[in-house]
């Protein structure tokens with residue numbers, strides 16, 4: 001590590017990685033530090049007992065191909081492939097979709113008996129949504145306008161998005177519409193080769209562009225002099241820099257890296273009122289080498305809850321889960337099958353458990369997942385030779401996010417993420433925040449937006 005950089009990027013999540021790459025391509029001297037021993041942040045993977053598990057590679061919108069091509073290079077974009085079979089099984093309907101406007105329109109007309117004009121008007125309204133629109137209308141009001149009382153349709157339109165970013169019916173309709181619209185443009189996509197390959201390729205690309213990457217290095221304090229950033233403390237060592245891009249938790253960036261004293265009272269009050277998003281639980285099932293499982297869909301949204309209910313989706317008593325099934329085709333040349341069950345969760349429900357209760361609750365997650373998969377794949381228990389579970393505590397431990405937040409903050413957080421450089425010139429925040437800027441696409445794109453701001457800031461000072 002040198003003693004001086006133009007920019008220090010704190011955190012190797014998709015936002016931090018993309019910002020670092022963009023700034024290095026612009027000719028800046030960049031150091032990227034990551035507290036964990038692996039890059040990726042929430043978008044990560046792990047090896048256990050001969051299995052490999054992807055944590056957050058369930059599906060992203062087609063826009064990711066364009067972003068990867070533009071900000072990482074064509075060899076990344078070539079690996080973006082469609083996830084074609086998305087299945088929904090719940091008490092209100094049972095169907096399969098490619099999750100795009102054409103197929104959803106057909107299903108809404110034929111399965112849900114919604115008049116064509118209403119479906120078209122709904123999709124036109126979604127397509128027209130943007131961040132600068134009215135932010136007072138809630139998703140509930142938006143649905144009520146087009147599909148009054150049709151909770152089956154609301155569920156069809158909303159449940160996957162709640163899994164994807166934790167949003168509820170009572171948040172601004174634009175936060176739903178923009179994310180839903182991104183998926184609806186062309187469907188759901190994944191990265192051929194898995195998260196491990198993508199991160200390895202990113203590491204190579206960063207090195208080729210001159211980004212220095214330091215793993216196992218934690219940033220603890222922003223050094224501020226004359227009201228602007230002059231450096232950062234990394235593993236107890238002062239490193240000089242002109243700008244910091246923090247990819248970590250927005251709350252910790254403001255309150256720990258900077259500290260309340262260096263921020264205006266108005267900013268502190270406002271950020272204290274921002275709600276962190278909810279968290280997640282996951283169950284990982286590794287299938288024995290040599291065993292095969294039949295195709296049951298790529299993504300299966302399974303619920304026994306009578307209707308869509310964002311609170312019930314997070315409840316400790318599991319009634320809804322999404323299964324991502326990984327067939328050998330995802331890692332060409334391999335023969336591995338694995339299944340990952342994902343559930344939304346609340347940190348508070350897990351934090352209060354004793355060590356023994358925590359172990360029992362984790363075991364119950366695994367049993368629930370196995371019992372549910374058994375409905376699709378009878379005899380699956382005999383084929384599974386590895387199981388484990390992650391909880392909000394796990395996500396907090398590995399990423400440092402307050403409450404193990406999976407999607408940063410609720411909608412109102414974006415303003416405070418973007419407002420940070422006005423409080424402390426030279427300090428920028430990027431990363432999943434405010435619903436829209438979360439997920440693989442949102443985080444990567446936000447990294448670019450922030451990198452452009454950093455570049456402008458540095459140019460204005462030279």
Ligand SMILES: Cc1cc2nc3c(=O)[nH]c(=O)nc-3n(C[C@H](O)[C@H](O)[C@H](O)COP(=O)(O)OP(=O)(O)OC[C@H]3O[C@@H](n4cnc5c(N)ncnc54)[C@H](O)[C@@H]3O)c2cc1C
Pocket residue numbers: 010011012013014015016033034035036039040041042043055056057058059060061164217218219220247248249280281282342395398399400406407408430431432433438439440441443444
């Ligand atoms: C279970 C789960 C499933 C998901 N599924 C999908 C999906 O299918 N599709 C999709 O699009 N999105 C999905 N997501 C969301 C998506 O993965 C995230 O929104 C995105 O990866 C977040 O990127 P980020 O830039 O905010 O960084 P993060 O992933 O939050 O990473 C931040 C990094 O900063 C590091 N850091 C923090 N503080 C410090 C410090 N002080 N010093 C050094 N390093 C620090 C952390 O260790 C971490 O590596 C999922 C998330 C989860 C948890």
